[in-house]
Amino acid sequence: MNLITVDALTVHNERTLALDNVSFTVREGEFLTVIGENGAGKSTLVRTILGIQKPDGGSVTLEKSINGKIGYLPQQSEAQRDFPAAVREVVLSGGIGQTGLFPFYSRAQKARAAATMEMLGLAAVANKNYRALSGGQQQRVLLARALCAADKVLLLDEPTTGLDPLVTKELYETVSHLSRSHGMTVLMVSHDLAGVLKYTDRILHLKNRVLFLGTAAEYAKTALGKAFGAGEN
Amino acid sequence: MDQLLLILSQNFMKNALLVGVLVALCAALLGVLLVLRRYAMIGDGLSHVGFGALSIAYALRLAPMAVAVPVVILSAFLLLSLAENNKIKGDSAIAVLSSAALAAGVVASALAGGSAADLNGYLFGSILALEESDVILSVVLSAVVILLFLLFKNRIFAVTFDASFAKSCGVRVKFYNLLIALLTAVTVVVGMRLVGTMLISSLIIFPALSAMQISGSFRGVILLSALFSVAAFAVGLVLSTTLPAGAVIVLCNFALLLVCTVVAKVRN
Numbered sequence: 408m409n410l411i412t413v414d415a416l417t418v419h420n421e422r423t424l425a426l427d428n429v430s431f432t433v434r435e436g437e438f439l440t441v442i443g444e445n446g447a448g449k450s451t452l453v454r455t456i457l458g459i460q461k462p463d464g465g466s467v468t469l470e471k472s473i474n475g476k477i478g479y480l481p482q483q484s485e486a487q488r489d490f491p492a493a494v495r496e497v498v499l500s501g502g503i504g505q506t507g508l509f510p511f512y513s514r515a516q517k518a519r520a521a522a523t524m525e526m527l528g529l530a531a532v533a534n535k536n537y538r539a540l541s542g543g544q545q546q547r548v549l550l551a552r553a554l555c556a557a558d559k560v561l562l563l564d565e566p567t568t569g570l571d572p573l574v575t576k577e578l579y580e581t582v583s584h585l586s587r588s589h590g591m592t593v594l595m596v597s598h599d600l601a602g603v604l605k606y607t608d609r610i611l612h613l614k615n616r617v618l619f620l621g622t623a624a625e626y627a628k629t630a631l632g633k634a635f636g637a638g639e640n
Numbered sequence: 641m642d643q644l645l646l647i648l649s650q651n652f653m654k655n656a657l658l659v660g661v662l663v664a665l666c667a668a669l670l671g672v673l674l675v676l677r678r679y680a681m682i683g684d685g686l687s688h689v690g691f692g693a694l695s696i697a698y699a700l701r702l703a704p705m706a707v708a709v710p711v712v713i714l715s716a717f718l719l720l721s722l723a724e725n726n727k728i729k730g731d732s733a734i735a736v737l738s739s740a741a742l743a744a745g746v747v748a749s750a751l752a753g754g755s756a757a758d759l760n761g762y763l764f765g766s767i768l769a770l771e772e773s774d775v776i777l778s779v780v781l782s783a784v785v786i787l788l789f790l791l792f793k794n795r796i797f798a799v800t801f802d803a804s805f806a807k808s809c810g811v812r813v814k815f816y817n818l819l820i821a822l823l824t825a826v827t828v829v830v831g832m833r834l835v836g837t838m839l840i841s842s843l844i845i846f847p848a849l850s851a852m853q854i855s856g857s858f859r860g861v862i863l864l865s866a867l868f869s870v871a872a873f874a875v876g877l878v879l880s881t882t883l884p885a886g887a888v889i890v891l892c893n894f895a896l897l898l899v900c901t902v903v904a905k906v907r908n
Contacts, residue, residue: 457808479808490676490801493857503798504809510791536856556809 408435410470410560410592411456417464418451425451427616428465435470435559438586438593440603440623442635443613449596450482452613453564456594475504478557480549482564488538494548495533498524501555516555523551527581543574550581561585563595567602575599579606600635655775656767656885660873662782663834664843666827668869669789671848672861673820676800681731682719684841685738686828689715691763691837692741692748699752705777709829715741716825720817765836765886767877778830785823792819797858835886846893847872853897853904872896 411433418426425448433439443449454460456467457479469477478501501523502516512520524530527547532540537548546566553561563582567575583606585591597603600610610626612619612635619631626632667683674682690712697707715737722733770778789796798806799816807813824844831840851864876889 459804459807475810477808479805481802481804481808484802484804486676486678487801491852491856491858491861492797492801493859496797496858497801500794500798500801500805501809503795503806503811506794510794512794534857539856552805556805562808 408470409433410435410473411594412468413452413456413465414468415465416452416455416462416467418448418455418460418462420451424615426455429613429617430465431611431617431620433560433592433594435592436586436590438583438595438606438608439611440607440609441594441596441611441613442598442600442603444598447613448615449613450564453479453562453596456562472558473560476557476559478553478555478561480546480553480561480563480566482568483545483549490538492537493534494524494529494537494540495520497537497548498529498533498551498555501552504556520551520555523554527551527554541574543570543578546570546578547581550578554585557591559590560592560594563593563597565596565598567597567599572602575602579603582606600632652768652770655770656877657874659770659775659778659782659830660767660834660877661870662779662786663827663831664847664869664873665866666782666785666789666823667831667840667843668847668851668865669786669862670820670824670827671844671846671869672851672858672865673796673800674824674844675848675852679720679734680845681734681841682716682824683828683844685719685734686712686716686825687832687837687840688738688745689741690829690832692743692745694832695745695749695752699748705829708832709826712829713822713825716821716828717818720821763836763838764884765832765834765839767834767885770833774833778833781826781830785826788819788823792816793862796820801858835889839886839890842890842893843869846890846897850893850897850900853900868893868896868900 409432413429413431416426416429417424429452441449441452451460455462457477499512499517499520502512502520505516506512524533527550529544529547529551532544537545540548550566561582566582567578570578579602582593582595586593595603595607604623604627607623609621610619610623611617612626612631619626619629671683674680690708693708693711694704697704719733719737795811795816798809798811799813803813827844828840831843834840835843847865847869848861850868851861855861855864872892873889876892877885879892880888
């Protein structure tokens with residue numbers, strides 16, 4: 408089953424063409440990584456899939472069950488770095504889309520947040536201040552929040568920016584585990600091809616249009632993949 | 641002590657305490673959001689706009705609050721949307737609007753024939769000379785602000801901490817930004833009556849900053865900010881007796897901030 412279907416998508420940012428006739432699907436249970444340089448339209452693609460930005464042509468179709476339930480892990484903003492928020496509060500806010508008109512979190516949502524923190528090894532820091540954590544732990548907190556918003560799909564936007572190689576590897580392994588053992592569908596945007604190649608099922612190489620779409624093994628053999636760093640590992 | 645009880649039993653003092661505590665609560669709650677969003681100066685800017693609107697209302701012999709409330713609300717929407725668009729930077733927009741409004745107010749009151757006593761009250765606050773209608777209006781407005789804030793606390797947190805994530809969950813971020821602008825504008829207008837346009841921004845900023853020195857959770861910061869704000873207000877009001885109440889309250893807030901900063905330094 409296709410959870411996300413992107414069909415002939417064309418999007419302009421101001422006057423530059425960010426996405427030109429981009430088509431692909433995200434299948435249930437797969438780990439798909441979108442690779443590309445800065446300005447290749449990766450963030451625009453993310454925003455369009457989430458419905459934050461409107462397409463100029465083509466369409467994004469979400470499978471019914473995931474509508475409004477994509478676990479999004481955005482890039483961190485400057486303001487967040489000194490925001491006074493307990494880890495528990497941040498993770499709990501993943502349920503914000505599901506409270507409906509009711510102003511407070513339900514008991515079930517609180518239990519889910521606690522279970523998610525337990526799973527990602529955050530239980531010990533649940534009452535700590537988010538800004539006092541290391542970069543890797545902060546990303547884990549945001550991943551936990553995304554998991555509280557999503558049942559099936561995670562959308563990760565450059566999740567390893569600013570992390571050291573060891574922590575990056577740990578994060579990939581966690582995401583990969585969620586995909587393999589919990590059946591999570593993962594769509595990740597990254598420029599760290601060398602790091603992600605081992606974990607991802609398929610690769611979409613984007614440069615405002617689709618340069619390559621196929622399995623990680625196929626990609627590593629292409630000239631494009633080698634030029635982009637797949638040969639390094 | 642007897643003298644203190646005597647002062648507190650006076651009607652004007654009861655009114656001042658009631659209105660003051662409510663406004664201090666509003667300012668403390670919204671202050672946390674404004675400081676976190678880097679809009680600390682917005683309270684200051686809006687209070688100048690309020691001053692301008694009041695002066696023009698006096699010059700034209702219109703009801704002061706009926707003019708000031710909508711004008712300040714509109715300005716709050718404008719400033720917050722400018723800050724979102726980033727075309728003109730938010731801080732320059734605040735500076736432009738507040739100095740233009742201040743200048744317009746000064747010119748308007750000069751044209752109307754100099755300094756009305758009421759105008760003086762708005763500049764420096766007249767908490768001990770509140771009229772019955774002021775008290776009722778202030779109580780209603782602050783109660784609405786506090787209620788809406790508490791009701792939408794979780795969403796306000798989500799939108800302020802991470803707007804992109806909130807959008808992805810289907811939260812109407814624009815609506816909550818407008819709500820925050822509206823609550824801020826109402827707080828500023830009501831607070832102007834209390835400590836004056838010159839000092840209202842300090843009521844918004846100080847308690848939030850003090851609370852952020854001490855607490856590391858959003859809930860903790862909100863609670864502490866409210867507590868600090870009410871405490872500084874009550875102590876300042878009682879201490880002021882013959883001094884200008886607004887200024888003494890601000891000094892109490894400042895002292896509290898210094899203490900909190902030292903406590904945070906010592907802890908680290």
